[in-house]
Amino acid sequence: MPTIQEYPRLLVVCDRCRSPLVARELPNGTLRPIGSGKTCPCGCGEFSIYE
Numbered sequence: 106m107p108t109i110q111e112y113p114r115l116l117v118v119c120d121r122c123r124s125p126l127v128a129r130e131l132p133n134g135t136l137r138p139i140g141s142g143k144t145c146p147c148g149c150g151e152f153s154i155y156e
């Protein structure tokens with residue numbers, strides 16, 4: 106089973122506060138921010154891929 110370090114890194118934005126975060130995209134589509142647990146510092150756990 107791969108570790109999270111093996112998943113691709115990408116830039117995402119928090120859906121609530123719009124803060125940009127570096128995250129990893131898991132195979133099931135979950136976006137997991139790096140270095141701040143499972144959520145944005147604002148407490149929101151939903152992210153969109155930054156484009």
Ligand SMILES: [Zn+2]
Pocket residue numbers: 119120121122123124145146147148149
């Ligand atoms: Zn946020």
